[in-house]
Amino acid sequence: MSxxxxxxxxxxxxxxxxxxxxxxxxxAELAQMDAEDESLRKWKESLxxxxxxxxxxxxxxxxxxxxSIAMESEGRPDVVIHLDTPEAIAALKNQAMVIKEGxxxxxxxxxxxxxxxxxxxxxLHVVKxxxxxxxxxxxxxxxxxxxxxxxxxxxxLEEAPSGMLARGHYNVASRFIDDDQHIWLEWTWSxxxxxxxx
Numbered sequence: 001m002s003x004x005x006x007x008x009x010x011x012x013x014x015x016x017x018x019x020x021x022x023x024x025x026x027x028a029e030l031a032q033m034d035a036e037d038e039s040l041r042k043w044k045e046s047l048x049x050x051x052x053x054x055x056x057x058x059x060x061x062x063x064x065x066x067x068s069i070a071m072e073s074e075g076r077p078d079v080v081i082h083l084d085t086p087e088a089i090a091a092l093k094n095q096a097m098v099i100k101e102g103x104x105x106x107x108x109x110x111x112x113x114x115x116x117x118x119x120x121x122x123x124l125h126v127v128k129x130x131x132x133x134x135x136x137x138x139x140x141x142x143x144x145x146x147x148x149x150x151x152x153x154x155x156x157l158e159e160a161p162s163g164m165l166a167r168g169h170y171n172v173a174s175r176f177i178d179d180d181q182h183i184w185l186e187w188t189w190s191x192x193x194x195x196x197x198x
Contacts, residue, residue: 064121064184065112066176067150071097073105076197081189089187096169097191098198102162108154109141111176119143120179123155128171160193167193 070080079097082088099105109123120143127135141153160166170193175186 060114062184063113063115063146064118064176064178065114066185067110067112069107069109069123069174071099071105071107072154073100073103078108083185083187092187092189095190097189099160099191099193100197101160101166101193101195104157104159106155106157107139108152110150110152111141112150113144113146115146117143117145118178118184121184122177123174124177125172125174128173129168134170167195 066083068080068082068084070078072078081092081097107123111121121141123137123139123141125137126133137155139153139155144151169190171188171190173186173188176184178184
């Protein structure tokens, strides 16, 4: 299976809205800021930030750990792509997800935040067929604080293309990135659109 090269121009990482991320702060620094501001306190608590809070998982040096991305379609078991180890990601080069033409499906991602707040976490992907870009996605996941919980975010429903011309093999380059332009994970995978599920 051929791979596609990840490039910033494919992902269109420029910022046309002029949004500028604030200065990076640790969870401990955020916990101490503006303690008298009730609305800010509630926002920080929604991120799991409390005064005196400590990192959740100090055994894993990674702050954001992407566990899996899955495709769900009504009446079908989820197709799960594991992302938590280099071996799992390497194995994706030798397999392709199958999608039945015309079905509605959605992607969902599971991840963990271990040490500090991640601000503006986003999922991007570029889909190519025969070397030509045919689709791209840009899904905002949001901001999250360190937690012992696994976060799950579901994307909006999509409909797979249908018809003889839509059937075939597609390559995907995916990336998780945040407001600071830190790339937490990037990898390539593929899928086949077929007339029927296999």
